[in-house]
Amino acid sequence: MEVPSYPERRPLELGDKAGLDNIFLRIQPRISEFTFANLYLFRKAHDYLLTRINDMVVFLARGYSGEEYFLLPPAGEFDLQLQKLLDDGLTMYGAEKSLVERYLQRDDLEIETDRDNFDYLYSRKELAELQGNRFHKKKNRVNYFSSRHDCRIEIFDESHLEGCLELLEMWERVHREMDSGGSGAFEVEANGEALRMAQYLGIKGVVVLVEGKVKAFALGERLNRDTSLCHFEKADPFLDGLYQLIDREFNRLLFTDCQYVNREQDLGLVNLRRSKLSYHPAELIEKYLIRKK
Secondary structure: OOOOEOOOOEEOOHHHHHHHHHHHHHHOOOOOOOOHHHHHHOHHHHOOEEEEEOOEEEEEEEOOOOOEEEEOOOOOOHHHHHHHHHHOOOOEEEEEHHHHHHHOOOOOEEEEEOHHHOEEEEEHHHHHHOOOHHHHHHHHHHHHHHHHOOEEEEEOOHHHHHHHHHHHHHHHHHHHHHOOOOOHHHHHHHHHHHHHOHHHHOOEEEEEEEOOEEEEEEEEEEEEOOEEEEEEEEEOOOOOOHHHHHHHHHHHHOOOOOOEEEOOOOOOOHHHHHHHHOOOOOEEEOEEEEEEO
16 A cells, blocks of 8 residues: 655545555554545545555544544554644544543643544444343334334345435435534435445445335444444434334344444534433543644
């Protein structure tokens, strides 16, 4: 994988998959951004560019509001590379608490809590079983849907592609006017690409079919040895209990050797935050923005 030396940079490409997969396999990341699929699918949304400082690959990017930042996988001489980028006036995104405590206890740095981008980490087994009083309402919603609809649960494959794309199009129409953060169009584009390129990107999924039509799907991949990562969940918003069902089936059928599932951020969206908290996360993986004062 040819990557130019900093400050030169180039766009993220499909051919970078093998090289980046090896990096992420070595570092065993906890935050959801560090998979090739996640970076590639949102390459247009965040204008991801690759550069290299000595032996370390760095991702230069933009947020949804246009702010520039960098992502630095913690490997090699991490503190030296980090110092170079911060000294050049760049902002670091996605710094975990452990990295802040180890490398960033300095008076010349501004450390900002990035709550909207905290990752939600759950017990996969709990979400797959929905046992106990904490999940009583979720299980009731699943039962409500199941009692009213004759449905089939299937592992996603190419035979489901057209139906999933039709559902995605319907979901986009319903949510278009609700998207106040500007991320909705990028998510729909990334989701469609994930469906079309699932096999190449290493993405797996489950679908719910009602009367032979796709009414819900969930897509994800492995993040590290003991954690799966759910990228996308889409369901017919007019079928009560369907979101609870597709979430349960994703965790029941896929990545069953994993202890945890990472369900990414809430982006500061009130309803999404309420929903994610209602599933009782085992941990909120804290992220920070770091810049020179």
